[in-house]
Amino acid sequence: MTQTSGVAQVVVLAFSALILIPSAALQAREQGGKKPSLSLKATPAISFAPSRVVMVVEVKGGSDDFEDFYCPTLEWEWDDLTRSTQESDCAPYEAGKSTIRRRYTIERQFKNAGSYRVFVRFKKSTRVVAAANTQVQVRAGLGDPGF
Numbered sequence: 626m627t628q629t630s631g632v633a634q635v636v637v638l639a640f641s642a643l644i645l646i647p648s649a650a651l652q653a654r655e656q657g658g659k660k661p662s663l664s665l666k667a668t669p670a671i672s673f674a675p676s677r678v679v680m681v682v683e684v685k686g687g688s689d690d691f692e693d694f695y696c697p698t699l700e701w702e703w704d705d706l707t708r709s710t711q712e713s714d715c716a717p718y719e720a721g722k723s724t725i726r727r728r729y730t731i732e733r734q735f736k737n738a739g740s741y742r743v744f745v746r747f748k749k750s751t752r753v754v755a756a757a758n759t760q761v762q763v764r765a766g767l768g769d770p771g772f
Contacts, residue, residue, distance in 0.1 A: 661687030661694055661725070665745055665757035673766030675736045682745055682757065692718055693754040694725040695762040700737040703733060704741040738765040 648753055661684045668679045680701075684694060696715035703710050711731060717725070735741065747755040 628673060631690055646652075658736055659687045659691075661685060661691055661755070663712040663745070663747065663755045665743070667757045667759050667761045669745065670760065671762040672764070674737075674738050674763050675734060675766065676763050677732055677734050680731050680733060680743065680745070680759075684725060684727045689724045690721060691725055692720070694747065695723050696726075697754065699729060699731075700748055701731065701733075702744040702746075704743060705735075705737075705739075723745035733762045735761065738763050 664683045664685060666681050666683070668681070669676070670679065682699070687694070695718045696713050699711040701710070702710065709727065709731075713726075729745075733743075739759065742758055743755060743761055744758045746753045
């Protein structure tokens with residue numbers, strides 16, 4: 626009986642190896658189709674009014690041809706009751722050929738002191754596909770009436 630169970634273990638191990646190798650290859654392929662993530666950074670994050678702040682969105686990870694991230698509209702919410710959009714003129718998406726942009730930059734002037742939570746949303750048509758936010762601190766300065 627021990628000899629039979631030893632043979633059964635070898636058969637199970639060999640069968641597992643046959644299953645695991647293709648599934649590892651599938652997992653690697655699926656990693657390429659994984660949804661990227663966004664990070665948003667403000668430079669400087671703390672400044673004096675009036676202040677020019679550069680916002681940088683980085684698209685991290687995922688596939689270089691992830692369709693939802695190809696040529697998105699960026700919608701900015703500045704936390705001062707204003708919004709703006711950034712659009713790009715892109716060629717039609719082609720699977721396996723089109724590549725997503727990994728970095729977006731915009732400059733914004735904050736004239737008044739305050740704490741601002743800035744949001745960026747990646748949109749395809751009206752659908753939000755990803756979002757990120759960051760905090761910007763603007764302190765009273767020479768150009769701020771509250772000084």
